[in-house]
Amino acid sequence: MMALLGRDLALALRSGGGFGLSLAFFLIVVVFVPFGVGPDTEVLARIAPGVLWIAALLSCLLSLDRIFQLDWEDGSLDALVMAPLPLEGVVAMKALAHWLTTGLPLTVIAPLLGVLLDLPGPAAPWVFLSLLVGTPALSLLGAFGAALTVGIRRGGLLLSLLVMPLYIPTLIFGALTASRAGEGLDFLTPFALLGGVTLLAAALIPFAAAAALRINLR
Amino acid sequence: MTALELAPYRDAAPLEVRDLACRRGERLILEGVEFSVPPGRALILRAPNGAGKTTLLRAVARLTPPVRGTISLSPERMTWFGHADGVKAQLTVTENLDFWARVHGSDTIAPALAAFRLEDLADRPAAYLSAGQRRRLGLARLLVARRPVWLLDEPTVSLDSATVATFARVVGAHLAAGGLALIATHIPLGLDEEDVLDVTPFRARENAERAHDPFLDAGFAPMAGARDGTAQDGETRP
Numbered sequence: 001m002m003a004l005l006g007r008d009l010a011l012a013l014r015s016g017g018g019f020g021l022s023l024a025f026f027l028i029v030v031v032f033v034p035f036g037v038g039p040d041t042e043v044l045a046r047i048a049p050g051v052l053w054i055a056a057l058l059s060c061l062l063s064l065d066r067i068f069q070l071d072w073e074d075g076s077l078d079a080l081v082m083a084p085l086p087l088e089g090v091v092a093m094k095a096l097a098h099w100l101t102t103g104l105p106l107t108v109i110a111p112l113l114g115v116l117l118d119l120p121g122p123a124a125p126w127v128f129l130s131l132l133v134g135t136p137a138l139s140l141l142g143a144f145g146a147a148l149t150v151g152i153r154r155g156g157l158l159l160s161l162l163v164m165p166l167y168i169p170t171l172i173f174g175a176l177t178a179s180r181a182g183e184g185l186d187f188l189t190p191f192a193l194l195g196g197v198t199l200l201a202a203a204l205i206p207f208a209a210a211a212a213l214r215i216n217l218r
Numbered sequence: 219m220t221a222l223e224l225a226p227y228r229d230a231a232p233l234e235v236r237d238l239a240c241r242r243g244e245r246l247i248l249e250g251v252e253f254s255v256p257p258g259r260a261l262i263l264r265a266p267n268g269a270g271k272t273t274l275l276r277a278v279a280r281l282t283p284p285v286r287g288t289i290s291l292s293p294e295r296m297t298w299f300g301h302a303d304g305v306k307a308q309l310t311v312t313e314n315l316d317f318w319a320r321v322h323g324s325d326t327i328a329p330a331l332a333a334f335r336l337e338d339l340a341d342r343p344a345a346y347l348s349a350g351q352r353r354r355l356g357l358a359r360l361l362v363a364r365r366p367v368w369l370l371d372e373p374t375v376s377l378d379s380a381t382v383a384t385f386a387r388v389v390g391a392h393l394a395a396g397g398l399a400l401i402a403t404h405i406p407l408g409l410d411e412e413d414v415l416d417v418t419p420f421r422a423r424e425n426a427e428r429a430h431d432p433f434l435d436a437g438f439a440p441m442a443g444a445r446d447g448t449a450q451d452g453e454t455r456p
Binding site: 002003004006007010011014073074075076078079080081082083084085217218 | 316
């Protein structure tokens with residue numbers, strides 16, 4: 001298991017991996033928003049948590065198809081299925097590797113980029129915490145979508161469409177947590193629901209994605 | 219060339235396949251496949267392209283669950299090696315092999331590197347290997363997995379004749395250690411312990427695929443059976 005995690009991290013960080021891509025995309029979206037919306041700090045402050053969350057979600061989508069597609073293409077997935085590892089564990093490790101290389105870096109730089117959007121001071125720690133709690137669900141749900149579409153050439157479009165509705169609860173609760181914290185309102189309810197979505201995904205997705213993989217390898 | 223010796227496999231058992239039917243996608247490709255491979259022997263699958271060699275190997279590996287039939291050994295005792303060799307271009311030769319060794323709980327990759335003459339390339343990223351070197355690295359996975367049944371689909375593609383001989387020696391050592399192998403290949407390996415099976419006679423009849431339509435299996439099986447006279451046994455006995 002740890003060998004698989006280590007290999008996937010190494011693959012993502014070396015040339016041709018998806019590591020820089022998501023981060024750069026996140027940076028570009030967040031930098032462009034003030035140019036598009038205009039320098040009105042009041043407007044920017046209001047939309048900042050939502051913009052950060054949407055940008056994080058889109059950056060996450062960008063690298064999802066790499067989770068299983070590359071392993072499928074070069075035959076490693078067949079070998080992994082035959083290996084003495086539970087396929088559910090393989091899915092969980094691959095989702096974890098995806099989160100460590102996309103969700104976690106996004107979470108870390110989001111409060112810094114919040115400065116560009118005039119993110120209210122009290123919201124900044126909650127943008128960080130909501131992303132920290134919410135982005136694992138994005139990687140897990142994405143792994144499920146990737147498992148469903150593995151083997152489809154140029155399956156990225158189908159994958160995005162499949163995963164989009166699954167991302168909506170996380171987006172709503174995540175952005176709500178951060179924006180309510182910025183306005184000084186109670187944010188614990190959406191924050192708890194955000195955590196609930198992630199825990200539910202962590203409990204169910206490995207089994208669902210493993211089942212989808214087994215069907216797709218036929 | 220030094221002789222290659224592998225540690226004997228524990229609890230060697232024959233691979234017996236009875237009445238196996240397998241499909242690719244929704245199409246039934248082979249049915250009634252029967253063969254038996256005792257430990258220490260290799261069975262070479264011969265047939266023209268598209269006859270179902272890969273499908274048969276994938277069914278034996280349970281990568282594609284068979285439609286029906288019995289296979290005596292569980293997939294935990296098998297290693298699969300297909301057209302794609304599972305080599306990651308961004309990792310070095312050692313890293314590639316080390317990963318599979320750790321997955322399979324082996325402690326050393328040195329014998330596998332030596333057997334396929336990869337020692338000099340150990341630190342080279344797999345992206346800079348030639349097709350044949352890459353193939354050898356893929357095949358080296360068989361040795362770190364340490365499983366008694368090898369399922370090999372066209373293992374000699376892009377190997378030169380010297381490497382084919384090296385590979386044949388590795389397979390020979392595997393057989394001598396009590397392992398067995400099922401190999402789909404067009405190139406004769408020249409093993410002493412090989413039998414040949416032609417899969418062409420097991421090709422499924424054209425109308426047989428209808429027998430495994432899930433809709434027919436569920437409710438309309440008796441009707442369909444009466445109409446076209448095919449067997450309705452859609453169950454898989456693993």
